[in-house]
Amino acid sequence: MDRLSSLRAFQKVIEEGGFAAAARALDLSPAVVTRLVADLEEHLGTRLLHRTTRRVSLTEAGEAYLERIRQVLIDLDEAGELVSSQTRELAGVLRVLAPPVLATHVLAPLVSGFRQTYPKIRLDIEVASHREPPIEAYDITLLGTSTGFDANVIARKVIASEAILLASPDYVRRRGMPQRPEDLARHDCLRLKPSVGRTRVWRLLNAADGDRPTEVEVEPVLWANHTDTLMHAALDGAGITATTLELAAPMLANGQLVRVLSPWITDRLNLYAALPSRKFMPRRTQVFLDYLVAQTRQRVDQALRNSALR
Numbered sequence: 001m002d003r004l005s006s007l008r009a010f011q012k013v014i015e016e017g018g019f020a021a022a023a024r025a026l027d028l029s030p031a032v033v034t035r036l037v038a039d040l041e042e043h044l045g046t047r048l049l050h051r052t053t054r055r056v057s058l059t060e061a062g063e064a065y066l067e068r069i070r071q072v073l074i075d076l077d078e079a080g081e082l083v084s085s086q087t088r089e090l091a092g093v094l095r096v097l098a099p100p101v102l103a104t105h106v107l108a109p110l111v112s113g114f115r116q117t118y119p120k121i122r123l124d125i126e127v128a129s130h131r132e133p134p135i136e137a138y139d140i141t142l143l144g145t146s147t148g149f150d151a152n153v154i155a156r157k158v159i160a161s162e163a164i165l166l167a168s169p170d171y172v173r174r175r176g177m178p179q180r181p182e183d184l185a186r187h188d189c190l191r192l193k194p195s196v197g198r199t200r201v202w203r204l205l206n207a208a209d210g211d212r213p214t215e216v217e218v219e220p221v222l223w224a225n226h227t228d229t230l231m232h233a234a235l236d237g238a239g240i241t242a243t244t245l246e247l248a249a250p251m252l253a254n255g256q257l258v259r260v261l262s263p264w265i266t267d268r269l270n271l272y273a274a275l276p277s278r279k280f281m282p283r284r285t286q287v288f289l290d291y292l293v294a295q296t297r298q299r300v301d302q303a304l305r306n307s308a309l310r
Contacts, residue, residue: 002036003043004076007069009036010048014066018056078280090284091120097134098142101227103127105247106142106158106271106296114291121284133274139285140292141274144244146267155272158293159300161244162207163267165260166252170237178240178261181216188239190230191220208263242266249299271296 012022013033023030041048048062058066098107107125114121126138135141135153143155171188178184181204189202202218205211221239224230227247234241235251240260251257273289275281 003040006036006040006043007073009033010040010062011066011069011073013037013049013056014058090118090287092282092284093122093124094140094284094288095124095126095138096140096142096288097126097128097130097138099129099144100127101247102142102144102271104228105250106292109250109299110292110295113295114288117291118284118287121288135274136276138276139282140289143272143274145270145272153272153274154277155274156289156293158271158273159246159296161246161269161271161300162265163242163244163269164248164262164265165204165240165242166231166234166248166257167240167260168235168237169255169258171234171239172258172260174237181214181261181264184216184218184240184261187218188222189218189220190222190224190233190239190241191218192227192230192242193223193225202266204261204264204266205268206263207265211268244269244271245300246271246296249302253299253302 009022009026009028012025013019016022016025019033019037020030023033026033037049044061044065046061047059048065050057050059096107103125111123114123133141133143142158143153175187178187184202191202200217200219202216204214204216206214222230222233224233227243230241231243231247231251233239235256245252248257252259273292275285
């Protein structure tokens, strides 16, 4: 008996809900799948499945057996992938989930360079916002979080960031550069809609003084629940907004935006790449993670250097 084939056939019958569906999934005939499961039952000396003309279901022994072999089969697949990844050219599909703002400003700028380095790795990027993202369904899930984030997920930190205040050079020429947080009350402020809290109070932290906080009452000229809307309005000279360094990096580097009220910030944030499993990471996932971390940090460092020289 081919024990491994029998184990896979048994598992697939339960996953697919029947012998015929399992046969299609395994690209085998129903007779072969039936024989594989029967051989397994004979080898174990017990019945694993209840069979009727309409459905199959697990016996008590079958339920206990399936629970144990699932992890065995996962381990075997991962071991095979680990060994083969060392001997073949990096290839395959990498599935990434990201909210819109991170897909646009973090992922998209990396695609060309990554593809030039690893031309046989194809990227499948799903852009969606989830309150509880289905991390287990993707190779990598990008998460933007506050510094107090403590969810029970497996994740690698891409970058620790700050949310800084920004405006276009044209706006600063017209309205002047604010010198103190209190000056924001006399400026056109573009703000992200808060989920809770006072909508007219902007809380700032002095990054050069242990994040000493201060609160400024402002009358925003624009509220939006979309970061890109605020950023493009700021680019067009509509006012002062706040966003993270990694998102603003290209616009700081080329001078489209300038930092306002340094060293004051509006928050400290982290960008994480969440992973579905701690036990095994395909090589293509590892190289993309390394590239993501290196390029994101490099872009932010370059933007800070360039903006400091202006």
